[in-house]
Amino acid sequence: MRNTARWAATLGLTATAVCGPLTGSALATQGAAPAALYAPSALVLTMGHGNDAALATPERAVTLTCAPTASGTHPAAASACAELRGIGGDFDALTVRDDVLCNKLYRPVVVTVDGVWQGRRVSYERAFSNECVKDSYGYGGVFTF
Incomplete structure (x- = not known):
């Protein structure tokens, strides 16, 4: 007991x-x-010469993390994150700036974006006629790397 x-x-x-x-x-x-708690936002952006990501060899790659704070190897992480927040992470909503003049040289580049934006899986690809045109899209420098 x-x-x-x-x-x-x-x-x-x-x-x-x-x-x-x-x-x-x-x-x-x-x-x-x-x-x-926050929805993760971490992206890998690549750039290579060519018309198609499947055929182009990536020449540059940067990381962009926007939550909880802007960071990564992207040269303008804070402004790129601010712009992406403003367009809801819709890369197709990035438009060409009016204040940029580019030559007509055709040397195509392709940009890919893979990762997560506010908890959603993102996979994006876009071809531009040259690097100047690529850099002229958006006001926060998302593709300027």
């Missing part, structure tokens, strides 16, 4: 010691949304 009482007391104290801190923290955060 004494052994049973001792085991019951030990089990009760162990359960209280292990589960006690968990219930306290659960009650403290109940109903409160965690501030650290």
Whole structure:
């Protein structure tokens, strides 16, 4: 009988010691949304010469992370992230700027974007007639790398 009482007391104290801190923290955060959660936004952008990504060898590649803060190897990460947020991550919405003049030299380049934008999978490809035209799309320099 004494052994049973001792085991019951030990089990009760162990359960209280292990589960006690968990219930306290659960009650403290109940109903409160965690501030650290965000939808991931991390992209890899590549550029290569050619009309098609399947045939073009990537010559440059940069990373662009926009959540929780703008970072990566993209040379204008903050402005590129701001522009992408403004267009909802729709790369087709990037338009050519009016203040840029490019020559007519035809040396095609292709840009690919792969990754995640605000939790959604993104895979994008676009060909431009030359690098100047590529760099003239958008105001935040998304394709300027």
